[in-house]
Amino acid sequence: MSRLIIALLVIASAVASAQNKSQVVEGMSTERLARIDVRMQQAIKDNWFPGAVVLIIRNGKPVYFKSFGKSDLEASTDMKKDNIFRIASQTKAITSLAVMMLFEEGKFQLDDPVSKFIPEFKNSQVLTEFNANDSTYKSTPAKKEITIRHLLTHTSGISYAAIGSSEFNAIYAKASVPSGIGTAFATLGDKMKILGGLPIKHLPGESFTYGLNIDVLGYLVEIWSGQTLSNFFESRIFRPLGMNDTYFYLPVEKHSRLVPVYEEVNGKLSKVTHQIYDKVDPWYPRLKGQYYSGGAGLSSTVEDYSKFLQLFLNKGEYNGKRLLSRKTVELMLTNQTGAMSTQFGLGFELETALNDYQDPTSIGTFSWGGAFNTTYWADPKENLVALLYTQIYQSPHREIGSLFKALTYQAIVD
Missing domain, CATH: 3.40.710.10 (DD-peptidase/beta-lactamase superfamily)
Known part of the structure; x- marks a missing residue:
């Protein structure tokens, strides 16, 4: 009888082990x-x-x-x-969530121009020529304003600092606009105002360009909420x-x-x-x-x-x-x-x-x-x-x- 009990215990243990191995959660x-x-x-x-x-x-x-x-x-x-x-x-x-929470409070509309809240973004210019020797450039009027929706979707034409194209890396570096990765100096508002006066890569809404769009939105959250x-x-x-x-x-x-x-x-x-x-x-x-x-x-x-x-x-x-x-x-x-x-x-x-x-x-x-x-x-x-x-x-x-x-x-x- 004891051998039978032991055998049954071994079988039960093996079955339990197999079930555990193939458990579905x-x-x-x-x-x-x-x-x-x-x-x-x-x-x-x-x-x-x-x-x-x-x-x-x-x-x-x-x-x-x-x-x-x-x-x-x-x-x-x-x-x-x-x-x-x-x-x-x-x-x-996370910043995009913050933006949309404030959207629900009626702080802005998605197709509002950014310049309504940050005047420096009025009259954006599109980059047309770039001199790699001294980072000077030529630009032409965008004839179209950057909107909140453009920022949320990375279609504004704003590029990235440090990790963007060589032209914009140089333009942003010369203007001391940072990537935001580990930036501890200055304040977001100071740098985003400078960014507003720099050229963009293409007409707003024309193409997807990964860039500092959400940093601009971060500053807008500060403006709309009155908080950092x-x-x-x-x-x-x-x-x-x-x-x-x-x-x-x-x-x-x-x-x-x-x-x-x-x-x-x-x-x-x-x-x-x-x-x-x-x-x-x-x-x-x-x-x-x-x-x-x-x-x-x-x-x-x-x-x-x-x-x-x-x-x-x-x-x-x-x-x-x-x-x-x-x-x-x-x-x-x-x-x-x-x-x-x-x-x-x-x-x-x-x-x-x-x-x-x-x-x-x-x-x-x-x-x-x-x-x-x-x-x-x-x-x-x-x-x-x-x-x-x-x-x-x-x-x-x-x-x-x-x-x-x-x-x-x-x-x-x-």
Whole structure:
């Protein structure tokens, strides 16, 4: 009898083990999700990055949340799920949310000219000639004003500082207009007023040009709200959503959680100690500054940013707090750029019928990322949020984002 009991226990244990191995959580196979582990570990072994944090949420519940590798190679510090990352351009969507919250308060209309609020943007000029020897240029009147909608969709003609074209890098540098990545000096308003007097790349509404548009919007948020962008974010967005680890400048007690930036040098990873982009200290989130870049200034955790994305999947509400109406969310997630090179809503890149089937994401998926190789997307059809954060300068292995997408969607089994 005892042998029979033992045999039955062994069989039951094996069945339980098999069931656990192929467990399905919120319609996703844990066995298939484990393939992400293998790929992340291989990427670390191949020196793509020292470590990473990955979070996948489905139906509002975390189904995969893991950290990999090291946050600091030299100190041999393990990466942790609550590590803080420079999210750079992921700041843009948060600023866009702030803008649309003020839109709902009647502070402006989407097709209002920017010059209505920042006079320096009146009479924009389009660049026609550029002299690389001394950064002088010639321009012609745009004959059309930049609007709030143009800024939200990156169709204003405004380019980027430090990471834009060589012509505009030089023009902006000469005028001391920064990229916003790690800028700690001056104030946003001072620099955006200067930007308003500089030439644009093309006529407003003519084309998609990724640029300092959302920094201009950050300054507009300050004008409309009467608060600094930092204070508006904290009081109107971060506190209601419970985003307790998202800042322009980190409090001292959270400095140790900030992940160092690495770069690939001769096939090996090296911690960045030199200045980056437009002569920026890579440890800029630890500085004390008053420049609140709406386009690139924030640092955050994957968990914090997932709450922000879930707000949109929940049609403007999170944890009982409503920040936007359902209709405004729908507007933000509707293609505003037609058949331009990038399909963009009011704050996010969109998966549309024009660019569908390039990867497994559903039509309606919204996404973006950051300069230090952080990436995210949210898929309303699958009720899915996914984030992958690393910290790499001039990242040569951005294909990790597309690999991550494939590995996420192959785990959906419902």
